[in-house]
Amino acid sequence: MLLGQGKQNRIYECEDTLEGILSGIYQAWDAVYGHEYIHLTVPSAGGGDMVLFSEYHTVIPDAKQANKVVKTIRKKVSEEVCEILLGALYSKNPDKADAVYHVLPGAFCMGSRVMGNLTDPYVRAVFEMNRNVQHEAHEYLGFLRFEEQEEGILLARFAPKNDLLEIVAPHFEDRFPEENFIIYDTSRKRAAFHQKNHEFFLRGLSEEEDKQFFQVTSKEMDFQKMWKLFVETIAVEDRENKKLQRSLLPYHFRKYMTEMH
Amino acid sequence: MAVVYQENMGLMEKLRILSDSAKYDVACTSSGVDRKGAALNMGNTAACGICHSFSADGRCISLLKILLTNECIYDCKYCINRSSNDIIRTSFTPEEVCTLTSEFYRRNYIEGLFLSSGVQHSPDRTMEQIIKTLRLLRETYHFNGYIHCKAIPGADGNLVEMAGWYADRMSVNLELVTAEGLKRLAPHKNRKNILLPMRKIQDGIEEGRQMLGFCGGSKGAYWHTQRRLSGKTEKEKLEEDTVRLFGKEREKTSDALDAAGGFKVPSVLSDSVKQRGFVPAGQSTQIIIGATPETDFEVMSVVEALYRRFDLKRVFYSAFVRVNDDANLPVLPGGPPLLREHRMYQADWLLRYYGFSAEEILTKERPNFNVLLDPKCNWALGHLEMFPVEIGRADYFQLLRVPGIGPKSARRIVEARKNAVLGFDDLKKLGVVLKRALYFITCSGQMLYPTKLEEDYIVRHLLDASSGKFPAHLCGEKFTYRQMSLFDVGGILDPGTGEGLCC
Numbered sequence: 001m002l003l004g005q006g007k008q009n010r011i012y013e014c015e016d017t018l019e020g021i022l023s024g025i026y027q028a029w030d031a032v033y034g035h036e037y038i039h040l041t042v043p044s045a046g047g048g049d050m051v052l053f054s055e056y057h058t059v060i061p062d063a064k065q066a067n068k069v070v071k072t073i074r075k076k077v078s079e080e081v082c083e084i085l086l087g088a089l090y091s092k093n094p095d096k097a098d099a100v101y102h103v104l105p106g107a108f109c110m111g112s113r114v115m116g117n118l119t120d121p122y123v124r125a126v127f128e129m130n131r132n133v134q135h136e137a138h139e140y141l142g143f144l145r146f147e148e149q150e151e152g153i154l155l156a157r158f159a160p161k162n163d164l165l166e167i168v169a170p171h172f173e174d175r176f177p178e179e180n181f182i183i184y185d186t187s188r189k190r191a192a193f194h195q196k197n198h199e200f201f202l203r204g205l206s207e208e209e210d211k212q213f214f215q216v217t218s219k220e221m222d223f224q225k226m227w228k229l230f231v232e233t234i235a236v237e238d239r240e241n242k243k244l245q246r247s248l249l250p251y252h253f254r255k256y257m258t259e260m261h
Numbered sequence: 262m263a264v265v266y267q268e269n270m271g272l273m274e275k276l277r278i279l280s281d282s283a284k285y286d287v288a289c290t291s292s293g294v295d296r297k298g299a300a301l302n303m304g305n306t307a308a309c310g311i312c313h314s315f316s317a318d319g320r321c322i323s324l325l326k327i328l329l330t331n332e333c334i335y336d337c338k339y340c341i342n343r344s345s346n347d348i349i350r351t352s353f354t355p356e357e358v359c360t361l362t363s364e365f366y367r368r369n370y371i372e373g374l375f376l377s378s379g380v381q382h383s384p385d386r387t388m389e390q391i392i393k394t395l396r397l398l399r400e401t402y403h404f405n406g407y408i409h410c411k412a413i414p415g416a417d418g419n420l421v422e423m424a425g426w427y428a429d430r431m432s433v434n435l436e437l438v439t440a441e442g443l444k445r446l447a448p449h450k451n452r453k454n455i456l457l458p459m460r461k462i463q464d465g466i467e468e469g470r471q472m473l474g475f476c477g478g479s480k481g482a483y484w485h486t487q488r489r490l491s492g493k494t495e496k497e498k499l500e501e502d503t504v505r506l507f508g509k510e511r512e513k514t515s516d517a518l519d520a521a522g523g524f525k526v527p528s529v530l531s532d533s534v535k536q537r538g539f540v541p542a543g544q545s546t547q548i549i550i551g552a553t554p555e556t557d558f559e560v561m562s563v564v565e566a567l568y569r570r571f572d573l574k575r576v577f578y579s580a581f582v583r584v585n586d587d588a589n590l591p592v593l594p595g596g597p598p599l600l601r602e603h604r605m606y607q608a609d610w611l612l613r614y615y616g617f618s619a620e621e622i623l624t625k626e627r628p629n630f631n632v633l634l635d636p637k638c639n640w641a642l643g644h645l646e647m648f649p650v651e652i653g654r655a656d657y658f659q660l661l662r663v664p665g666i667g668p669k670s671a672r673r674i675v676e677a678r679k680n681a682v683l684g685f686d687d688l689k690k691l692g693v694v695l696k697r698a699l700y701f702i703t704c705s706g707q708m709l710y711p712t713k714l715e716e717d718y719i720v721r722h723l724l725d726a727s728s729g730k731f732p733a734h735l736c737g738e739k740f741t742y743r744q745m746s747l748f749d750v751g752g753i754l755d756p757g758t759g760e761g762l763c764c
Binding site for chain 1: 272280281285298303365582599
């Protein structure tokens with residue numbers, strides 16, 4: 001880009017949380033600067049590459065602004081589109097904030113049909129990200145393993161590629177209303193805590209807390225043994241096909257799976 | 262402590278034996294019913310089903326698949342548990358099944374229980390044991406997850422029905438599609454014994470729906486596809502079904518069933534049971550492929566009849582594994598006929614989701630699947646007069662018939678073309694497999710490359726494009742293309758006397 005030619009791009013740096021990005025969307029939109037000159041990023045921990053000839057804005061997360069954005073999309077576009085956009089925001093893809101932002105102008109004029117417009121690059125990107133998130137979340141609904149700790153607390157560890165805690169936790173809350181359980185995202189150091197008959201909540205986990213989590217009971221070991229035995233015997237020898245097993249259950253899922261160790 | 266350990270060892274050994282003998286049953290789906298969790302209970306279910314693991318043979322593990330007992334009075338030639346086999350026999354107590362299920366479930370190992378059983382003493386007694394176990398699991402252990410259970414052929418209709426109030430899905434295995442095959446390999450079973458409980462479950466689901474609303478079981482993909490093809494609404498089709506199932510047409514064929522008494526919600530059942538409904542995830546069955554010499558056409562015709570007349574949710578296909586040495590069983594040098602099984606599943610999908618009929622996929626003259634081409638490609642090559650199809654204009658079901666376009670991409674095309682004129686690049690992004698579709702479609706009147714609409718030409722190019730690329734589950738370390746063709750020649754010999762499926 002030549003100096004002095006036209007407007008400068010404006011880049012909003014958001015914190016990588018739902019609230020952070022939604023606040024970014026609010027502030028960028030509020031600036032009325034022209035959508036094509038606006039980009040949103042979620043800088044990685046090490047700090048990403050800066051782009052020349054752009055002005056940078058750091059977004060300070062604001063719960064009120066975030067809620068307003070969600071409410072507006074729900075009301076003016078549709079529930080389903082809102083779910084898809086929020087789903088995309090859990091993605092591991094650093095372009096998610098920008099893609100969601102740029103779907104919005106079309107969404108406000110087309111309404112709920114906007115996601116059908118798959119030839120639009122932003123719509124397609126959001127579609128793909130949400131699909132990837134939902135797919136990985138669905139896999140973990142099955143692949144997550146709980147281990148019983150002292151006092152009957154169930155602990156599951158996993159290291160998903162996308163940020164899935166808020167998507168998988170409601171499923172297990174519905175499934176095990178009577179259990180005390182913790183789902184721990186070991187790579188993001190965050191966990192969902194569920195106390196019997198209460199709503200779950202999320203919070204970060206310190207190193208020390210992390211280390212406390214290895215107190216499985218002897219009853220637990222018995223059931224782990226039985227589960228491994230079951231997985232082994234249920235396979236039909238004449239049909240053995242490790243390649244197929246690998247493609248349906250890739251290695252990165254297996255890290256915390258009881259029967260794979 | 263030592264006593265507990267002993268007990269656990271006992272349970273461990275039982276689990277080994279009774280899961281080992283249950284593994285040849287293929288159905289392991291946990292799909293078909295959405296049920297929310299409830300306070301004091303454990304469990305919910307998801308309509309899409311959830312896979313929890315994959316075993317070394319690449320099959321999904323979703324349910325704790327076990328037999329209640331491997332004792333059996335029947336002597337089916339193909340079965341590892343047949344009465345003439347000298348193997349260790351054992352049984353779970355209902356409590357043991359409940360403990361395993363709920364402890365596995367709360368660790369998220371499984372989506373629920375798949376309970377099958379050998380026939381101990383009598384079909385009725387076995388069915389009673391199954392009901393006892395399921396009732397204990399639902400009412401005492403408050404288990405609200407998925408349960409798939411078997412209806413035992415020959416069991417009293419009322420018992421079959423009772424089990425249906427506790428299960429999400431039930432199945433009766435047809436195993437062999439011809440009456441003659443059954444007679445030869447499963448001398449203690451017959452068509453009637455198998456189809457009666459199947460009909461009983463179907464009636465229960467229908468009447469349950471009328472009494473309890475839609476928790477009495479949703480309809481399968483085959484039903485919905487047929488409904489869409491005929492342009493009817495759900496209500497119209499349901500009304501038509503009622504006439505078909507309970508009206509005049511039905512009376513001729515089912516006098517044996519009427520004798521067993523009508524269907525009513527038993528008064529002993531609690532409200533929570535009624536809320537769950539009667540077999541809400543519908544019923545399925547299983548067919549063994551390659552144990553008897555019937556043709557693929559015979560199998561698919563029977564399958565179509567099962568979907569149409571018994572309203573089955575799924576039919577599962579099980580490549581025959583020779584576990585017993587028996588003169589009546591074929592020797593398959595290439596191992597289980599996996600490619601044939603794969604083609605069956607492909608054709609099954611064509612029936613259920615694509616609106617094909619069995620006569621379109623196969624014919625009396627060409628009664629077996631093509632080894633090299635999938636059934637849909639095979640059909641398209643035989644009907645080149647219907648191609649090329651214009652992407653901008655063809656309706657949903659026309660699009661579905663194009664090789665390389667499936668239900669998802671067809672739906673996306675219909676949606677996306679409302680907003681833009683679609684080109685080949687767009688199609689690729691929508692999930693269309695262009696290397697297969699390109700011979701059969703035009704975008705805005707143009708084909709992708711200049712190609713000939715000629716059978717030989719297309720076959721040659723399709724095979725080039727996919728040379729050596731069979732689906733992953735047919736390309737395990739032990740599996741080569743050579744073995745497949747060896748078997749497929751063997752399977753065509755000596756077609757049996759197929760008869761239509763009726764009861």
